[in-house]
Amino acid sequence: xxxxxVAGAALTYxxxxxxxxxxxxxxxxxxxxxxxxxxxxxxxxxxDGRRVIRLxxxxxxxxxxxxVPTIAALAEDVLALLDHLEVERFVPIGHSMGGxxxxxxxxxxxxxxxxxxxxxxxxxMTYSRGRGLLMAASTxxxxxxxxxxxxxxxxxxxxxxxxxxxHIRASxxxxxxxxxxxxxxxxxxxxxxxxxxxxxxxxxxxxxxDVQLPVRQMLRLAKAYxxxxxxxxxxxxxxxxxxxxxxxxxxxxxxxxTP
Numbered sequence: 307x308x309x310x311x312v313a314g315a316a317l318t319y320x321x322x323x324x325x326x327x328x329x330x331x332x333x334x335x336x337x338x339x340x341x342x343x344x345x346x347x348x349x350x351x352x353x354d355g356r357r358v359i360r361l362x363x364x365x366x367x368x369x370x371x372x373x374v375p376t377i378a379a380l381a382e383d384v385l386a387l388l389d390h391l392e393v394e395r396f397v398p399i400g401h402s403m404g405g406x407x408x409x410x411x412x413x414x415x416x417x418x419x420x421x422x423x424x425x426x427x428x429x430x431m432t433y434s435r436g437r438g439l440l441m442a443a444s445t446x447x448x449x450x451x452x453x454x455x456x457x458x459x460x461x462x463x464x465x466x467x468x469x470x471x472x473h474i475r476a477s478x479x480x481x482x483x484x485x486x487x488x489x490x491x492x493x494x495x496x497x498x499x500x501x502x503x504x505x506x507x508x509x510x511x512x513x514x515x516d517v518q519l520p521v522r523q524m525l526r527l528a529k530a531y532x533x534x535x536x537x538x539x540x541x542x543x544x545x546x547x548x549x550x551x552x553x554x555x556x557x558x559x560x561x562x563x564t565p
Contacts, residue, residue, distance in 0.1 A: 315371025373487025
């Protein structure tokens with residue numbers, strides 16, 4: 307896989323599909339402790355008709371690099387990759403933390419964002435009492451147990467246990483320093499009061515059973531956006547892998563301008 311050296315990290319990425327100036331490239335950005343393969347279904351579906359770019363964020367998947375203290379720093383990584391690939395205007399599609407990155411780019415570089423998709427993402431980190439206790443206990447339990455507890459909570463009830471275990475194993479490969487530093491970056495993330503400045507047409511897709519970032523938090527963000535379409539699917543926090551075909555169908559309609 308190709309890599310780009312940027313700010314002390316080597317970012318692994320995929321860049322597939324036709325370079326058609328008439329169709330804006332799609333840029334998929336994964337979430338915390340995940341990797342670019344969260345988007346396998348979408349890559350396969352869209353790459354025949356569009357340029358599709360996805361990356362492993364620093365310290366995740368096949369990318370190297372230490373954690374950074376802000377979501378804005380991750381956004382700069384994404385923009386550095388797109389500058390390297392000579393992509394000026396694009397459609398960011400971000401899951402969870404990836405949606406925070408997408409919103410940061412839309413706020414700071416609005417001319418570069420044609421449309422935007424937020425999947426299981428919000429504008430301000432707020433935690434339930436249970437999630438707060440889990441995060442507070444993170445320094446008291448073995449790291450792998452901490453990761454496992456977070457990943458199990460991310461899936462809707464009834465999702466196959468073996469697939470959950472596979473995601474736990476993959477997430478546990480993310481270095482502890484990266485996981486905890488980026489947890490701090492997410493905790494500090496807050497653009498809810500500035501969301502009204504983002505005029506980019508935006509699709510917000512959320513899982514009804516998401517307990518990590520509950521749907522009510524997404525709806526609070528949607529109210530602040532001037533131009534937002536909301537879709538709620540029967541899934542948990544890991545929509546790209548829980549309901550990949552349904553998510554892809556929703557993306558298709560939004561990109562085609564169909565309600």
